[in-house]
Amino acid sequence: MYDAIKQCVGGACMTCGEIPTKMISYDVGDAKLIEKYCDRCFNK
Ligand SMILES: [Zn+2]
Numbered sequence: 449m450y451d452a453i454k455q456c457v458g459g460a461c462m463t464c465g466e467i468p469t470k471m472i473s474y475d476v477g478d479a480k481l482i483e484k485y486c487d488r489c490f491n492k
Pocket residue numbers: 461462463464465466485486487488489490
């Protein structure tokens with residue numbers, strides 16, 4: 449379960465490059481955009 453989430457999130461925080469724990473996805477036109485943030489940046 450945890451591995452699945454970790455793999456799904458992957459990459460790095462878009463703001464600071466740390467390991468991301470939050471993922472925000474939203475639709476932009478035809479594309480689905482996914483942004484990833486760590487706890488610290490997400491709470492800003
Ligand atoms: Zn961050």
